[in-house]
Amino acid sequence: MSKPHRRVRWLPSQWPADAAGRRNMALLVQLRWIAVAGQVATILITHFLMGIRLPLGTMLVVPSIAIFMNIGSLMILRRRTDIAHAELFLALLFDVLALTTQLYLSGGATNPFISLYLVQVALGAVLLHRWSVWGIVAVSSACAAMLAFVHRPLVVSGALEGHLFDLHIVGTWICLTMIAVLLVLFVTPVSRNIQERESHLARLRQQAAEEEHIVRMGLLASGAAHELGTPLAQVAVLLGDWRHMPQIRRDAALLEEVEEMEAAVMRCKAILSGVLLSAGEARGEAPQVTPVRDFIEAIAERWRAANPGAGLRCDFGPHDYPRIVADPVIRQALTNLLDNAREAGATCINMMVGRDREWLHIAVRDNGPGFSPDMLADVGKPYRSSKGRQGGGLGLFLVFNVARKLGGRIDASNGADGGAMVQLRLPLSKVALEDEEGDGDVG
Template sequence: MTLPVARRIRWLPSQWPADAAGRRNMALLVQLRWIAIAGQLVTILIVHHGMDIHLPLTSMLVVPCIAALMNIGSLMVLRRRADITHAELFLALLFDVLALTTQLYLSGGATNPFLSLYLVQVALGAVLLHRWSVWGIVAASSLCAAMLSFAYRPLDLSDRLEGHLFDLHIIGTWICLVMIAVLVVLFMTQMTRNLQQRDSYLARLRQQAVEEEHIVRMGLLASGAAHELGTPLAQLAVVLGDWRHMPQIRQDPALVEEVEEMEAAVRRCKSILTGILMSAGEARGEAPQATDVRSFIESIARDWRAAVPGMPLRSDFGPHDYPRIVADPVIRQAVTNLLDNAREAGATYVNMMVSRDSQWLHIAVRDNGRGFSPEMLADFGKPYRSSKGRQGGGLGLFLVVNVVRKLGGRVDASNGADGGAMVLLRLPFATLALDEDRHDD
């Protein structure tokens, strides 16, 4: 059974893009609105019943109810979406400005000491919004505050409070100042952290774009070299075939053995070139095969043992049932690169350990070589970082990391406690397993 080379990558929920600062900031605005709703209810009840200041309770309680409905709608949106747009954040802040304006209008207008709460909305807008949107929040807050200076419902004060109005205003101003300070520190600190995480994510994306451009250039060079090397290798195969039929060579067992070794080397080179062309999507008449994990790994180990005779390689499989997968040539090449890297690092034996969990296939390559230096571990997967001191080294691990990353997986490297190194590939079944096996899992 053959499958087309081009396959659509399916992402797991845990692999969704990390650029969700807007979503996290909207969640913080929802939290802030819940705090505002609770604060309004407590303040209204204390002022109306405890301080004997008669407020329009029905009208003032409608605003927290509308804000609660707004929060419920926002939470429903947050559950369905991975990110929130800039316009939605702007409208959410504008709603809070209008809700605050309504409450101030019903409770004394500009004479209310809580007028300064407009500054919280302006400060949040300065962190979350673009320049034009921030000035929109500033303009809306300024216009609402100006309107409240002449259009508002006066407070209905009892006779015993008439002489203490200024004292009440001072106390309310102090409470408002403390609220602003606490809210700004708590929420703006978290929002700034969200924005920093977004900037870090964008920086990683830019770095990945640079690395992938580097891979594209290398792929073009490799593909071109593979095409150019095909002709001389074919000529070598023809010449070696002719040599095997020459009487003077057939009569010498040593020469026959050497010719056979050269033919094996030519076949190995042709196999490598075929793999390069398949990875580039240029192979004709060949496609990734549907197979099981054990057969796929054992075929990699068998081919590597044939290419590197004398190097012990053991394949260990955990006690699991493995689904059928698409045997992508790039995965074969990635694992082969790790085996070659272990041999070149001075290892005298290599272990390939395979296991799985509900979502991931784990392939670990463990050796007893000299291991990774601390600098190599810190720069693992970056191009031209190699412990072999060879010009152009380090590209093998660089390609492994990027191939696995493109498949939605990850690569981890570490040193063993008793020496040697281990590189662990984590590949998601969401991109490897066939549809029928994926549903079974």
């Protein structure tokens, strides 16, 4: 039975890497809160302390509308993982019109705070597409031109009467300082959000290229397996005929060699069947279900048989392990890790298994030379090999892609006392049939 759907409420630290629109809308909301506070403070100071009569009721309506706008934006942000470009454009357009209304009620173009239009244009240049930016520029310019002719004039009386120009100079300085501070505070994180989105898109493009590479390798391996199947079958038939030839049956040495050749052919056929199975073919049989311990020990036993003399030890933490689906790709991934350790010159390999509530941890540690700094920086990329062999580096590349397909991850490091360690983490929700409570980790 599927679990009931639950609406997720995202915290800022949990936003997806590509939700740059959402982060940018959150910054606009913060900027609007500052604008509301600044407008209310400026209106009250100007009206009550400086003695410049303003239409208080009308001017306070604009920040009230902005407050409701912010509340609505926050409600949308709690339920959405990203914000459309058109929504950012409308948000900036609202701020331009709100500023225009306040300027109209407080002197129009003679108000030094008219330069705040530049903040909206700068944000639009960073956030919006080209046509949208020019839309903000056109609306801001039209509003500024209108305010030169249509506005409510300021009425200055008392001690400030006759000092309107001095007030304009002071206001211009305050406005320019505000613009500089706001641009630093908000354009910088907006640019960072855009850079993170571009980096995320670059990672997606690289992942797509790697997956295409994997598909091509799978097709090549599958084709080679099919092509090799026919001559291997012919060799198996010939060896079967040789076994029954009188001259070979009378010679014990020849008969033993034929039997060894038959065993080698059978092993080649088993390897080709595994290649086809990993490539997605020949999967008519039901998937095998086995306990984790049995699965790992079977891999180790098979690898020891193929690599006589290599030292391999399996360590299991004191945990209860669930049953898993013995996917051949996991088996092949672990075999690749063991093969890489042996080919790197390790004489002692330790495969450590542990688990916690969410993850199955399988680490392969060896006493070889370890990874070089350059190799650690490029680990998991195709054709990055520490063995200096042409065409090498595909083993770890395949392991990384297996982990990624299953929702897991790979960590590669060097041990404090030498040697390399590669840790495979697989989500129990993807590989286990039952998930008993467990704790602990690979030491």
